Amino acid sequence: MKKMVLFWCILVAVTVSVVGCKDRPKPDALSEKVNSSCTVHFNRAALGGTSSNIVSVGTDGINGSKISMSGKLLKVTPDWIVLEYYQDNNLKMKRNAWVPRSVVLWISTE
Numbered sequence: 001m002k003k004m005v006l007f008w009c010i011l012v013a014v015t016v017s018v019v020g021c022k023d024r025p026k027p028d029a030l031s032e033k034v035n036s037s038c039t040v041h042f043n044r045a046a047l048g049g050t051s052s053n054i055v056s057v058g059t060d061g062i063n064g065s066k067i068s069m070s071g072k073l074l075k076v077t078p079d080w081i082v083l084e085y086y087q088d089n090n091l092k093m094k095r096n097a098w099v100p101r102s103v104v105l106w107i108s109t110e
Contacts, residue, residue, distance in 0.1 A: 031076045033109040038073040040081060046103035
């Protein structure tokens with residue numbers, strides 16, 4: 001009887017340890033930059049760009065249209081990047097923007 005109880009205890013312990021050892025997601029490198037200044041450059045195709053208006057990666061605008069957004073990085077999830085910014089540079093109009101990662105070309109941080 002003692003052997004059977006010991007066997008079941010060991011079996012439960014092994015099962016719990018295996019279940020607890022799932023691959024944990026690695027922290028996002030961008031998460032380390034939360035609360036820092038950040039500029040998100042949008043994918044040109046997501047903004048309606050075509051191959052005829054090729055633009056260098058670091059460009060901030062096309063024909064007067066903004067193709068990036070700057071602000072304070074508030075939150076990073078697998079699907080979203082959340083920025084705090086001031087609308088029209090008005091310090092009284094603080095806003096949050098939830099940017100889908102699928103439309104991001106690249107991000108620069110401090």
